[in-house]
Amino acid sequence: MPLNLELLKKDAGSSARLGKMTTAHGTVNTPFFMPVGTQGTVKSLNPEQILNCGSQIILCNTYHLYLRPGHEIIKKLGGLHEFMNWTGPILTDSGGFQVFSLGKLRKITPDGVIFRSHIDGSKHFLTPRKAVEVQEALGSDIMMCLDECTPYPATYSETKKSLDLTVQWAKLCKEAKTNAEQALFGIVQGGTYLDLRKQAVEEIGLIGFDGYALGGVSVGEPKEIMYAIAEEVTPKLPEDKPRYLMGVGTPEDIVYGVSCGIDMFDCVIPTRCARHGLLFTNSEKIVIKNARFREDNGPIDETCDCYTCKNFSRGYLRHLYVAGEILAMVLNTIHNVHYYMRLLAQIRAALEENSFTEFKKTFFNKKGGF
Amino acid sequence: MPLNLELLKKDAGSSARLGKMTTAHGTVNTPFFMPVGTQGTVKSLNPEQILNCGSQIILCNTYHLYLRPGHEIIKKLGGLHEFMNWTGPILTDSGGFQVFSLGKLRKITPDGVIFRSHIDGSKHFLTPRKAVEVQEALGSDIMMCLDECTPYPATYSETKKSLDLTVQWAKLCKEAKTNAEQALFGIVQGGTYLDLRKQAVEEIGLIGFDGYALGGVSVGEPKEIMYAIAEEVTPKLPEDKPRYLMGVGTPEDIVYGVSCGIDMFDCVIPTRCARHGLLFTNSEKIVIKNARFREDNGPIDETCDCYTCKNFSRGYLRHLYVAGEILAMVLNTIHNVHYYMRLLAQIRAALEENSFTEFKKTFFNKKGGF
Numbered sequence: 001m002p003l004n005l006e007l008l009k010k011d012a013g014s015s016a017r018l019g020k021m022t023t024a025h026g027t028v029n030t031p032f033f034m035p036v037g038t039q040g041t042v043k044s045l046n047p048e049q050i051l052n053c054g055s056q057i058i059l060c061n062t063y064h065l066y067l068r069p070g071h072e073i074i075k076k077l078g079g080l081h082e083f084m085n086w087t088g089p090i091l092t093d094s095g096g097f098q099v100f101s102l103g104k105l106r107k108i109t110p111d112g113v114i115f116r117s118h119i120d121g122s123k124h125f126l127t128p129r130k131a132v133e134v135q136e137a138l139g140s141d142i143m144m145c146l147d148e149c150t151p152y153p154a155t156y157s158e159t160k161k162s163l164d165l166t167v168q169w170a171k172l173c174k175e176a177k178t179n180a181e182q183a184l185f186g187i188v189q190g191g192t193y194l195d196l197r198k199q200a201v202e203e204i205g206l207i208g209f210d211g212y213a214l215g216g217v218s219v220g221e222p223k224e225i226m227y228a229i230a231e232e233v234t235p236k237l238p239e240d241k242p243r244y245l246m247g248v249g250t251p252e253d254i255v256y257g258v259s260c261g262i263d264m265f266d267c268v269i270p271t272r273c274a275r276h277g278l279l280f281t282n283s284e285k286i287v288i289k290n291a292r293f294r295e296d297n298g299p300i301d302e303t304c305d306c307y308t309c310k311n312f313s314r315g316y317l318r319h320l321y322v323a324g325e326i327l328a329m330v331l332n333t334i335h336n337v338h339y340y341m342r343l344l345a346q347i348r349a350a351l352e353e354n355s356f357t358e359f360k361k362t363f364f365n366k367k368g369g370f
Numbered sequence: 371m372p373l374n375l376e377l378l379k380k381d382a383g384s385s386a387r388l389g390k391m392t393t394a395h396g397t398v399n400t401p402f403f404m405p406v407g408t409q410g411t412v413k414s415l416n417p418e419q420i421l422n423c424g425s426q427i428i429l430c431n432t433y434h435l436y437l438r439p440g441h442e443i444i445k446k447l448g449g450l451h452e453f454m455n456w457t458g459p460i461l462t463d464s465g466g467f468q469v470f471s472l473g474k475l476r477k478i479t480p481d482g483v484i485f486r487s488h489i490d491g492s493k494h495f496l497t498p499r500k501a502v503e504v505q506e507a508l509g510s511d512i513m514m515c516l517d518e519c520t521p522y523p524a525t526y527s528e529t530k531k532s533l534d535l536t537v538q539w540a541k542l543c544k545e546a547k548t549n550a551e552q553a554l555f556g557i558v559q560g561g562t563y564l565d566l567r568k569q570a571v572e573e574i575g576l577i578g579f580d581g582y583a584l585g586g587v588s589v590g591e592p593k594e595i596m597y598a599i600a601e602e603v604t605p606k607l608p609e610d611k612p613r614y615l616m617g618v619g620t621p622e623d624i625v626y627g628v629s630c631g632i633d634m635f636d637c638v639i640p641t642r643c644a645r646h647g648l649l650f651t652n653s654e655k656i657v658i659k660n661a662r663f664r665e666d667n668g669p670i671d672e673t674c675d676c677y678t679c680k681n682f683s684r685g686y687l688r689h690l691y692v693a694g695e696i697l698a699m700v701l702n703t704i705h706n707v708h709y710y711m712r713l714l715a716q717i718r719a720a721l722e723e724n725s726f727t728e729f730k731k732t733f734f735n736k737k738g739g740f
Binding site for chain 2: 044084
């Protein structure tokens with residue numbers, strides 16, 4: 001088995017669960033959040049800093065690495081772990097989401113997606129088999145099936161057709177898999193239609209994967225719909241396998257997702273916000289360039305023990321950001337990733353202490369609900 | 371005394387010297403090189419990384435910090451050391467060089483320089499007194515006198531007039547100084563005219579400073595002229611005070627400067643080259659984006675033990691650089707600064723072992739001379 005989930009506790013007041021997930025590159029505590037390392041680097045951080053932020057596992061994007069530097073080159077250089085010098089687990093997506101986001105630059109066929117590179121316009125054909133082949137070359141611990149990410153909004157029949165394609169591709173991905181060390185996750189689509197989601201759970205579950213993801217969420221639908229899907233669908237997924245809410249999300253989304261029984265999250269929010277000077281704190285999100293921080297000698301967050309908060313003032317961080325300094329990106333990213341990691345650690349601690357329901361209530365009261 | 375130089379050894383075959391310089395923020399080994407932290411940050415590095423590269427002391431630019439965030443704000447935030455969290459010594463320039471570089475945006479008067487900010491066009495008047503006042507607010511360990519940086523080329527009479535102004539300003543700077551913890555260095559101008567340089571050494575020396583800099587070098591003059599000035603003028607400077615060759619330079623310039631008796635150097639070359647993907651090695655300067663590094667699994671330099679060389683391949687560094695990743699800047703800067711620091715450590719070791727002449731010969735043979 002390339003992946004094992006050990007469930008340690010189930011919350012009494014929700015579907016939340018605490019566990020340990022073991023992969024070829026080590027064991028991580030669930031629920032967890034994966035910082036995004038799109039091009040083989042969590043933007044601005046070196047691996048030591050990623051680790052020091054509390055990150056256990058990261059996500060890399062197959063689409064980007066396939067185009068540049070190319071999966072074959074990464075394979076020659078020892079695989080993605082050695083390439084980027086990250087010794088912990090890595091999850092790679094299938095490349096599908098990025099390809100579908102290309103809009104006019106791509107065309108979907110029953111066999112896969114024809115697309116043009118956003119870098120040089122070169123033509124490529126991404127099939128289920130190819131998606132697995134590329135991820136096997138990268139050597140990630142968890143691979144994702146190629147799926148069609150159903151857009152929002154979509155009609156029932158469009159969504160059903162799209163789901164059927166995703167199920168068919170999932171079978172092909174499983175058949176294509178050759179490496180026993182790497183796990184492969186199936187993706188549940190079905191848009192905003194709960195009966196289609198239910199169908200997806202059954203059909204993808206029947207094929208049988210090492211874990212299951214909810215896809216096609218956080219793609220523009222209202223938050224209540226995403227929450228309703230997570231709440232309805234997650235508990236129907238196989239209990240003994242990890243459950244992954246793809247591309248999610250805000251701190252609020254994560255706390256809610258955990259209460260639905262989700263074990264895994266990833267999102268560019270902490271890293272991207274950091275580069276735009278938007279910093280998370282326990283009480284508010286702050287815009288560091290704001291003039292009110294000009295002479296502020298305090299840390300971003302008094303309660304935070306990240307490298308940035310322990311060593312630098314808001315006044316200095318404001319200066320670095322306004323001056324366009326690279327160090328602003330680094331220090332802000334350290335803080336935001338650490339904030340997310342601390343949130344997940346708090347969630348796990350609450351589950352451990354049987355106080356998750358209370359934690360969730362306090363969290364949403366403080367944040368003003370969703 | 372805000373600064374003390376202890377001379378440990380003098381080279382038998384050149385004017386080179388080995389020593390220890392003590393400042394308010396600690397003792398550093400001479401000769402040394404200062405990485406440049408223009409806006410209160412050595413671009414892309416945090417203080418831990420600067421230290422891990424082997425840096426003992428850094429330089430910051432008064433002009434930039436005066437304009438943004440402002441010296442008064444830095445003072446309120448505890449001074450420059452606390453602001454940027456650098457506990458070692460800091461040298462600040464006077465702001466003069468940057469102001470003179472503004473070209474049409476500045477006007478020189480006998481009392482100082484009127485200039486407009488490159489950031490917002492606001493009008494400022496930099497006088498000798500003001501230059502000291504700003505540097506005292508910053509709290510640097512070593513302050514520099516405001517001087518007129520004589521351009522190259524300049525006629526004899528232009529150079530003499532400029533030198534006289536620099537001497538007059540040096541007196542005013544010394545008078546303006548109020549803080550006994552901070553050292554103040556005089557600057558020797560005189561352009562390419564050795565008799566004017568000699569006059570400058572005498573007049574600036576008579577005023578009396580904690581150290582002496584050669585200014586107006588590396589401003590476009592042929593390298594042989596810079597070397598001739600360094601060789602002729604440096605040994606005439608007071609022997610018991612540190613000697614600083616401002617804005618210099620390449621590894622070759624540094625080895626040559628040391629042989630002339632220079633103790634201190636600063637330059638943006640290692641940091642700026644790093645950000646442009648130009649990396650120093652023991653045998654060549656490499657352009658990391660070169661396609662020949664695409665599948666290269668070796669480090670930048672086999673003989674280097676910097677964080678970058680210990681952990682990442684040329685193939686990965688090429689990928690990061692081509693992909694425009696922030697981490698490329700960070701890792702390249704670590705390597706180049708470490709390269710400079712290692713060079714200075716090798717120079718000091720050679721002086722310690724009475725083998726500097728041999729070191730210099732080997733160095734220039736390998737580099738193909740200058």
